[in-house]
Amino acid sequence: MKDLFDGFYRGKRVLVTGHTGFKGSWLSIWLHELGAEVIGVGLDPLTERDNYTLSGIGNRIEADLRADIRDPDAMKRIFTAWRPEIVFHLAAQPIVRLSYAIPVETYQTNVMGTVHVLEAIRATDSVRVAVMITTDKCYENLELPRGYKEEDPFGGYDPYSSSKAACEIAIQSWRRSYFNPEEYGVKHHVSLASVRAGNVIGGGDWSKDRIIPDCIRALEAGRPVEIRSPKSIRPWQHVLEPLSGYLLLARNMWERPAAFCEGWNFGPVENAVSTVWDVASALIACFGKGSLKDVSQAGGVHEAGMLLLDITKAATRLGWQPRLDVAGSVALTADWYKRYATENVYDLCVSQIEAYSREGAWK
C-alpha cells in the first residue's frame, strides 16, 4: 500500500479511544497497515456486524482494551501501562437524537470522558501528540450559507452538539493551562489539537438514526427508507477523508509541536454538501433497488437544517485536500455494504484504503 505519511507511523505507539466504533475501527486498520503499534481503548461493539468485529482488527493490534472513559483511574492506569506516543481520542456518545434521551450520559461520556483522557495524558510523560476528535456541530449553528471557520464561536442546540462544544472549551483550557505552546519543551512536551469533521459515511456503521445504516437496514428488509429530515443539508464525507486529515495533522504536530496545536476543520469538497434525501437517493441508486419515503413531520426534535465547514485552513497550512466528491463517497460506502457479507472484511477495508491512497501524498 502507498504510505501517504512517508513511513512516519512505522513503530509509533498510538492509542486510539473508540477503536471498537465506526471511525475508530477504520483508523485502527489504517494505522496497523502503516506499521503503528495500536493500543485500542473502547467499550464492546454494539452489533456483530460492526466494522470492528467483522474486520477482526482487535486480534491484529498491540492491545485491544475494554475500559470506560468515564473512569478517570482506568484511563490513567492504561496510559501509564502502555505509554503511548500519539493519542487519537474518538470515544464518545455521538448520536444527536440519542443525546435528547440520555443527556446526562452524553455529557458524562463526551465532556468528562475527554477531561479524563486529558488528565491521563498529563499523568504520563510518553505522549507527544494528542488529536481530540469533536465535530462540525461544536459551532454555534446560525444556519449560515457559508462554512464555519475554526475561529467561529462554539455553541450547540442539542445535548450532543453542546457537549462537543464543551469538549472544545475543555481542550482549549488544558492547552492554555498545561500544554501551552509557548512553554513547549520547558514545562511539557505535548502538542494538543482538536479536529472537526462533517457527516461521515462509510462501511461498517450500523448506528441508529444515521442515514446510511438506516438505508441499508431498510434495503435488507425490503422496505422503503424513511427519511426524517429530507431537506437538511450536511457536509458528507467518506470516513477515509477526515481520518487522512487527522493522520496528516498528527505527523505535522510531531515534527513542529508548537505550530499546529489548535482547532482544525476537515470537511468535504464543496460539492459534497447536499441534502439527506439526495445522499439516500444516491445510495439506493448504487444498489439498483429500494425507495425513499418522506416521514418529516412538524414537532420532531430539533436537528440543524444547514451545516457547512470551511476547510481553507487545512488546505493552506497542511496542504490537505479531500479527494472524493459526494458520488465517490457514496459509491465507496455502497461497495462495502454490497461485499461485507461474502468477503474478508479486513481485506475489503484495506483495499478501500489502498484505492484511496493510490494518488499518493498531498502536494
Ligand SMILES: NC(=O)c1ccc[n+]([C@@H]2O[C@H](COP(=O)([O-])OP(=O)(O)OC[C@H]3O[C@@H](n4cnc5c(N)ncnc54)[C@H](O)[C@@H]3O)[C@@H](O)[C@H]2O)c1
Ligand atoms: N460519524 C460521524 O458522522 C461523526 C461526525 C463528526 C464527529 N464524529 C465524532 O467521531 C468520533 C467517533 O464517532 P463514530 O461515528 O465512530 O462513533 P461510534 O458510536 O461508532 O463509536 C464510538 C466509540 O466510542 C466508544 N465509547 C462510547 N462510550 C464510551 C465510554 N464511556 N468509554 C469508552 N469508550 C466509549 C464506543 O465503544 C465506540 O468505540 C466521536 O467522537 C464522534 O463524536 C463522528
